[in-house]
Structures are given as structure tokens and as C-alpha cells.
Amino acid sequence: MSVDVHEVSVAFGGVTALNKVSLQLERGRILAVIGPNGSGKSTLFNSITGMVAAAGGKIAVDGVSIDNMAPNRRIALGLARTFQTPRFDPHITVEEAVLCGFYPVAKPGMLSSLLRSPGVAREEKTFSDRCSEILRELRLTKYRATKMGELPMGQVRLVEVARAVANNPKYILLDEPAAGLARDEQAMLSVEVRRLAETGVGVLLVEHNFNLIRELAEHVIVLNRGAMLMSGRAEDIARDKAFIDVYLGSSGR
Numbered sequence: 001m002s003v004d005v006h007e008v009s010v011a012f013g014g015v016t017a018l019n020k021v022s023l024q025l026e027r028g029r030i031l032a033v034i035g036p037n038g039s040g041k042s043t044l045f046n047s048i049t050g051m052v053a054a055a056g057g058k059i060a061v062d063g064v065s066i067d068n069m070a071p072n073r074r075i076a077l078g079l080a081r082t083f084q085t086p087r088f089d090p091h092i093t094v095e096e097a098v099l100c101g102f103y104p105v106a107k108p109g110m111l112s113s114l115l116r117s118p119g120v121a122r123e124e125k126t127f128s129d130r131c132s133e134i135l136r137e138l139r140l141t142k143y144r145a146t147k148m149g150e151l152p153m154g155q156v157r158l159v160e161v162a163r164a165v166a167n168n169p170k171y172i173l174l175d176e177p178a179a180g181l182a183r184d185e186q187a188m189l190s191v192e193v194r195r196l197a198e199t200g201v202g203v204l205l206v207e208h209n210f211n212l213i214r215e216l217a218e219h220v221i222v223l224n225r226g227a228m229l230m231s232g233r234a235e236d237i238a239r240d241k242a243f244i245d246v247y248l249g250s251s252g253r
């Protein structure tokens with residue numbers, strides 16, 4: 001059971017943003033992707049979720065080709081993602097934002113009508129229970145009724161993770177989920193990500209904090225200018241001269 005990305009390329013105009021990148025994300029595993037800004041990490045996510053068209057290569061989920069599948073059908077196969085810059089309607093509450101994760105294909109206006117329909121009353125109860133559980137795990141319970149527009153950015157990122165895990169995905173792509181989080185929030189997120197993997201979710205993690213990567217991921221892929229610079233065990237990557245030069249050299253971290 002895996003997401004198989006085989007030599008996927010993406011070009012914007014004449015510029016190659018992703019150049020023949022391959023990876024295998026297995027269920028229950030955490031695979032990290034690291035690389036300087038502009039190296040193609042978010043584009044890799046966009047190509048897997050169908051938000052940009054690939055110029056070449058193949059992607060399959062559990063052996064099913066998704067190359068010609070619309071994003072919502074990919075979600076239905078069990079793929080979920082977070083966005084590097086979460087965008088929520090500032091007027092909805094944290095709870096409503098997480099509930100959006102149960103209706104990934106519904107338009108915002110449809111959510112309220114869906115929730116009012118008697119046919120989904122039982123489902124709604126399940127969703128509401130699951131929502132409470134996720135809010136508790138991510139320590140967001142006290143913000144349940146807070147408007148998204150009033151939340152600190154760290155909590156907005158956690159709500160983004162909560163929304164993505166709401167519908168029990170098989171694979172989750174996390175795009176810099178720990179950016180801007182306080183140390184204790186990062187630690188909590190780290191526990192949550194490990195727990196997700198332990199329950200059988202395949203986690204693809206884009207992250208700049210190498211300590212967090214080392215803590216969570218056995219295997220790391222390093223992207224540079226859209227291409228795979230190297231791939232290997234976190235501890236080996238950390239000692240690699242080329243990694244140190246490219247990563248620490250160009251990102252300034």
C-alpha cells in the first residue's frame with residue numbers, strides 16, 4: 001500500500017519546477033522532503049494532489065494510476081494535504097473549519113445545507129465526535145468557537161492539520177506544518193504526526209527544521225532546483241557535505 005511517484009516533472013512556462021522526481025510513500029511511514037525555498041517541495045505536493053498538471057512521469061495510489069484524476073477523486077482515494085499558507089474564511093469558527101475536512105468536495109455554502117439535511121444527521125454526530133477528538137488531540141478545544149480570523153498563526157496551522165486529518169486519510173502531505181509554531185506546539189505536533197503514522201497513515205512531511213525531521217522520519221529526500229539531490233536515512237543526510245552546502249548554504253538557516 002503506497003503512493004508511488006515515478007519521475008514526475010512539472011514546468012511553469014519554460015521553467016522546470018520539478019525534474020523527474022521519484023518517491024515511494026508507504027502507509028505507516030514518515031518520509032521527509034527538505035530543500036531550499038523554490039526547490040519544488042510545494043510543487044511536488046501540488047502534482048500529487050492534482051493541483052498542477054505534470055509534464056511527465058506517473059503517480060499511482062495503491063496501484064491505481066491517478067494521472068488523469070481530478071483532485072477531488074484523489075481525495076476520495078485517501079489523499080489529504082495541508083497548505084503551506086492555510087486559507088480559511090476568517091468568519092468561520094475553528095470547529096467549522098475542521099468540519100470542512102469532512103466535505104472536501106463541498107463548496108462553502110453547501111456545508112451548512114448538508115449539515116441541515118436529515119439524511120446526514122447520524123453522520124453529523126460521528127463527524128462532531130471525531131471533530132471533538134481531533135481538537136482535543138491538537139489542544140485546540142479551547143478555541144472551538146473562536147473565529148479563524150482571530151486565531152494566532154500557530155493555531156491556524158494546527159487547524160489546517162486538523163482539517164486534513166479529519167476524514168481519516170490513508171496518506172497525508174504536510175507542507176511546513178511546524179513553521180512559526182512555538183517549541184511546545186512543535187513537540188505536540190510531532191507527537192501527533194508520529195501517532196498518525198502508528199495508526200497506518202503514510203506521512204509526507206515538508207519541513208525546514210532538521211531536528212524535527214530527524215526525530216520523525218527515517219528517510220529523507222533532498223530537493224534542489226526541482227531535482228532530487230539525494231535521498232537516504234536522516235542521520236546520513238545530516239552528515240553529507242553536499243547537503244550541508246546546498247541546504248545551509250542557500251537557505252541561510
Ligand code: ADP
Nearest residue numbers: 012016017035036037038039040041042043044
Ligand atoms: P518550495 O515549496 O520548495 O519553496 P515551490 O514548489 O513553491 O518551491 O516552487 C518551485 C518553483 O516553481 C519556484 O521557482 C516557483 O517560483 C515556481 N512556481 C511554483 N508554483 C508556480 C506557479 N503556480 N506558477 C509559476 N511558477 C510557480
Ligand code: MG
Nearest residue numbers: 041042043084
Ligand atoms: Mg513550499
